[in-house]
Amino acid sequence: MAGIYLHIPFCKQKCHYCNFFSLASVKRKDEFVKILMKEIDLQRDYLQGETVSTIYFGGGTPSLLSVEALQALLEKLTQTFVVSPEAEITLEANPDDLDPAYLARLRQTAINRLSIGIQSFHDPDLEYLNRVHTAGHAQKVIKHAQNAGFNKLTIDLIYGIPTLSNSGWIDNINNFLQMGINHLSAYALTVEPKTALYTRIEKGLMTPVDEMQAAEHFEILMEMMEAHGFIHYEISNFAKPGHYSQHNSLYWLGGHYLGLGPSAHSYNGLSRQWNVSNLGQYLQLDTISKLEPENEVLTVEQRFNEYVMTSLRTVWGCDLEHIMNIFGSKWADELARNVKKFIERGHMYRKNERFFLTTKGKLFADGIASELFV
Template sequence: MAGIYLHIPFCRQACHYCDFHFSTNLKNKDALVKALVQEIRLQKDYLEGEEVETVYFGGGTPSLLSREEVETLLLALKDNFLISNEPEITLEANPDDLKPEKLQELYAAGINRLSIGIQSFHDAHLQSLNRAHSAREAKNSIKFAREAGFSNISIDLIYAIPSPDDTLWLADLEQALALRPEHISSYCLTIEPQTAFGNWLKKGKLKPIDEEYAARQFEILLQRLQEAGYEQYEISNFCLPGNYSRHNSSYWQQKKYLGLGPSAHSFNGHSRQHNIANNARYLKALAKNEPAFEREELQRANMINEYIMTGLRTRWGCSLAYLQEQYAFDLKAENEQLLSSLFQQKYIYYEDGSLLLTDSGKLLADEIASRLMTEE
């Protein structure tokens, strides 16, 4: 089984925290859709005939696409790839785009899962992040989506937004739980250098995110969602039983995926490629039927380290047997002293032959993973 990701690199306005590849100039949207169709044709053999079980429209803001554009892209995929009978087809959307008519069109086009970028239910926080929607639109987007027929909805929330205390974060969680989405993705606010926030931090107009404040809000997140019946199956992802994101899970489980569009990444089991992160250059390359990507052949150490980094983030952890069978790598023997120390500090535990992180360990996931990586 494999997945396909389509990057739609357009937004109405730039969020102050976002460092994904996008443009607020929409004049090339039609040309981009045509280029995506061409790239689909050129890359039809990339997945080597494997059945595609998930399609994901990411961005950017894919909800800027019209029904006709979504249908055009899905038809091109069906014409060039083996799509499963019951694929998960996700589209990321901003609440301000999700009016009843738009939602009905998306549902009719074949989208069966929505990922709604709510981020917060508080207008002051939304304004500070430079989001285009209001708290009222955030709530209404889920209501309208239900009425349009969507039964698989994910929402994004951001924690550690500067605030005097945890009151607003607790209120955000309660509002989210009252709406009962099938899936919640929650990320710590980070300040990236090439963003408005990054520029303000450099100029002293913004304070760094307080690590203790962020850690406390992460712990509140874990406790409240667990109490409400949500399972944390990846550090930032929670779902009601049986509602994992099949697409995102494929990334963490080393399945093949093809990325289409500017800046999209692909993985086929032995190599990784990444597309040009420039709309004009991407369009120019596709117009000439030329490759719009650079490829990297992955070495044994790359594969081991990717598995450790992604596996540790999930509820399934890192299978010690898998590392041994696939790469002849004995994680415990290679890191005996470090693992013993992490175990004593209650950052890790073992279950059914896999290495997993405790809740305390999840706060240090990236650091722990980097210390376990091999330098071969």
């Protein structure tokens, strides 16, 4: 099974924290859709006939595309690839684009899952992040999406925002829990270089992010979600049984995927390739007949490190048998030796042949994984 990701690089305005490739302008939207269609043709052999079980429109803001454009892209994908009739097809959407009429028409397409970028149910947080929508609108939009028949829904929330107190965060989680949604992605606010947030904090114009506060929010989140029957199936993702994101699970379980659109990455098991992060250059595909994405053949060390990093973040854990089969007993033995100190500290545990992070260990996931790298 394989996945397809389409990167739609347009936004109404740039969020202060955003370091994704996207432009705060929709001027070249129609031209872009035409070129994306062409790229689908050019990449037709990448998945080597594997059945596509998930399609994901991400961005940027895919909900800025018309339903007609999304439908045309879906038709093109199904004509070009072997798409499973049961495929999970997700659209990332911003609340301000989702009115009842758009939602009703979207429901007529094969898109069967919506991922709505709510981020917070408090206006001061949304202002800090420079989001377009308001908290009141976020609440309404979720109801509209449910009324339109989208029962596969997920929302994003961000914690660790300086304007968000512990009680505000508990409020946000309670708001989510009351809405009958089965999936939540929750991310710590990170200040990436070259973002407006980074510059503004450097200049003293915005309150810096406090990592201790973010860690407290993460602990609150884990406790509340577990108490309400959600499985913490990846470090930033919680779902009721049977509602895991198939698309992201495919990434985490090492599946193959094709990324289309500027900055999109693809992976075929041995190498990774990625498109240029520049809309003007991407649109030059109009006049050429061959794609030249950048390509990186992964070394065995990189594949091992990626496996350790990704698997430890998931509910499936880091599997010694898999390491033994793919990388050999030397590395499996070394990993088992290196893990001991984390088990003694209470940050990891072993169940049969698999290693997992404990709740405490999840607070240090990246640091632990990097100490286990070869």
